[in-house]
Amino acid sequence: MIKPWLFEFFRAPTEKGVLIQSPRAGVTPADVADEFASFWAMWTRAEGYGFEGIFFSEHHFGPGYSPSPNLLIAALAPVTSKLRLGVMGMVLPYYQPWRVIEEIGMLDHLTRGRLEVGTAAGIPPEMAKVGLGVVEANERNLEALEILDWALAHPGEPVTHHGKYWDFENLTLVPMPSQRPSPNRWTTVVSEASARRAAWRGTRICTGFSSVEQVQKVFGGYREEAGKAGLAVSEDLLGLRRIIMVDRDGDKARDLAAQVEEQVRNMFLKHDDKVNHGPVPDAPQKSHGGIPLSSDEFIAGSPVEVADLIAAQCEATGAGHLLAMLDNHGGPAENRVAFDLFGQEVVPLLRQANVGGEGRHALEATNEQV
Numbered sequence: 001m002i003k004p005w006l007f008e009f010f011r012a013p014t015e016k017g018v019l020i021q022s023p024r025a026g027v028t029p030a031d032v033a034d035e036f037a038s039f040w041a042m043w044t045r046a047e048g049y050g051f052e053g054i055f056f057s058e059h060h061f062g063p064g065y066s067p068s069p070n071l072l073i074a075a076l077a078p079v080t081s082k083l084r085l086g087v088m089g090m091v092l093p094y095y096q097p098w099r100v101i102e103e104i105g106m107l108d109h110l111t112r113g114r115l116e117v118g119t120a121a122g123i124p125p126e127m128a129k130v131g132l133g134v135v136e137a138n139e140r141n142l143e144a145l146e147i148l149d150w151a152l153a154h155p156g157e158p159v160t161h162h163g164k165y166w167d168f169e170n171l172t173l174v175p176m177p178s179q180r181p182s183p184n185r186w187t188t189v190v191s192e193a194s195a196r197r198a199a200w201r202g203t204r205i206c207t208g209f210s211s212v213e214q215v216q217k218v219f220g221g222y223r224e225e226a227g228k229a230g231l232a233v234s235e236d237l238l239g240l241r242r243i244i245m246v247d248r249d250g251d252k253a254r255d256l257a258a259q260v261e262e263q264v265r266n267m268f269l270k271h272d273d274k275v276n277h278g279p280v281p282d283a284p285q286k287s288h289g290g291i292p293l294s295s296d297e298f299i300a301g302s303p304v305e306v307a308d309l310i311a312a313q314c315e316a317t318g319a320g321h322l323l324a325m326l327d328n329h330g331g332p333a334e335n336r337v338a339f340d341l342f343g344q345e346v347v348p349l350l351r352q353a354n355v356g357g358e359g360r361h362a363l364e365a366t367n368e369q370v
Contacts, residue, residue, distance in 0.1 A: 002314050002350040003052040007088065007241050007323035010039060010056065010066040013332075035065060038332035042339045044079055049343030050351060053084030055118065055323055058091050060126050070103055077110040086116025088206055088241070088323065089188045093122055093132060093140035097147040097166060098159065101173045104152075108177035115177065117152075118186035118206070119145065140165050149201060152182040186239070190292060192221035199225035199233075206239035206323060211294035215240065215317045235320030235355045240313060242299050243325045246342050250302035257300035260328045268293055303345035310346075311353040320355050 013031040043054060054076070056069035066072065069087045076085055085107075090100065108115040121141040124134055143163045151159050155176040160169045177183050187198040189205050195218045198205045207218055219238055226233045243260065247253040299309045310322050329338045 001320075002311065002353045002355060003236075003321045004050075004347050004350045005052050005084075005239075005321060005323045006043070006046055006054045007325045008039070008043075008054060008056050008066065008072075009059070009064050009325060009327060010072075011035075011327050012063045012065055032065070035332065038336065042336060043076060045340075046343065047080050047083045050347045051083065051343065052321070053086065053114070053116065055086050055088035055116070058087055058089070058120070059123075061129050062126070070107060073107050073115070074110055077107070077112075077114075080114075081112075082114075084114050084116050085111050086184075086186070087118050088186060089118035089120030091122040092119050092144040092148070093127070093137040095144070097144040097161075098168065098171055098173055100144070101148060101151045101159070102175075104183065105173065105175040105177050108179055108183055109175055113179045113183075115179070115183045116186060117183045118188065119148070120188040145201065149185075152177070152185070155180070155182070189218060189222075192218050195219065195222040196225040198222065199231060200229050202229070202231055204237045204239065206241055206321070208241035208323070209294065209297050210292045211296045212313055212316050214292060214294065215296075215313075215319075219317055219319070235314075235318050238317065238319040239321035239323055240317060240319040241323035241325065242310070242313070243297055243328055244306060244310075244342065245298070245300040245328060246303055246306045246326075246338050246346065248302060248341070250300075250305050253300040253302070253306075256329065257298045261295065261298045264297075265293060303341055304349070306342070307346045307349035307353075310350060311355075314353070314355050318355065322350060
């Protein structure tokens with residue numbers, strides 16, 4: 001079975017396909033309200049379609065309306081009962097780690113044990129706008145993870161830490177999460193090195209942008225390091241995020257995917273290494289601003305074609321989770337149609353699919369189809 005999730009960037013309003021990012025560009029309070037209402041209608045239907053859950057992304061200063069995704073989780077918690085809810089991932093360098101731990105505890109109780117905890121180091125273009133360089137961000141991320149991991153592994157115990165960026169003793173952090181031993185922890189990765197670090201921490205991992213071949217290498221590094229750490233790896237620890245275009249007319253979906261791929265590539269090219277203050281550490285070479293981008297990222301076609309392509313990539317990599325980004329269809333109305341089509345016809349097929357644990361069998365078939 002492949003577990004399908006929504007991955008929500010939560011885009012700002014568009015006008016003829018162009019993002020409206022500020023009042024000067026024409027956005028009004030009504031536009032914002034309509035955008036929230038449109039996404040809310042999809043999120044509250046996701047449970048009925050059989051989605052495993054929703055992962056929100058955290059982004060700042062740009063075309064997304066999710067700078068504080070924990071607020072969205074808190075809002076959805078009382079109107080859902082089965083959906084897992086999380087962030088992929090919470091950008092730790094921007095926060096006090098003790099505050100993050102407290103919010104995790106609150107959200108796990110508000111969701112009645114349905115919280116997923118995902119973390120990320122952040123992306124350089126956003127860091128640069130607040131004067132945060134890549135080196136410092138990664139140092140902060142690793143130190144915050146040390147604090148977070150210890151606190152979640154020792155629920156109810158006072159937390160003490162003496163480090164470069166944080167220094168405190170005997171903090172009582174309440175409430176602690178309701179899930180025991182702790183909520184599922186996820187790490188977003190783009191490289192084999194970061195996947196290996198996640199294996200030693202014992203977290204699940206999720207990746208995107210990369211080719212199937214590169215994902216195999218990333219997941220392979222995770223499996224190898226997990227073996228050294230004594231962690232048994234199954235498909236349930238591995239997630240693959242993809243941008244998906246689905247339409248009953250498969251050719252129409254593929255034409256749209258080509259346009260979206262060009263837009264994404266152009267966006268990446270705007271953030272070269274000078275803007276980024278250096279490439280993302282440990283990222284593969286030949287990437288845009290340190291983030292790899294492959295055509296395998298864009299999955300398009302009819303519902304059956306999309307399900308087959310997803311299943312092939314998951315089989316090739318061994319991923320048991322598919323995080324579907326469905327908000328690139330042109331506007332709120334088009335996105336809702338695609339969401340309903342994916343939920344009604346693709347989700348059931350994914351839940352019937354089988355995934356091999358080692359992810360070695362379907363790469364050739366995948367490359368022929370993508």
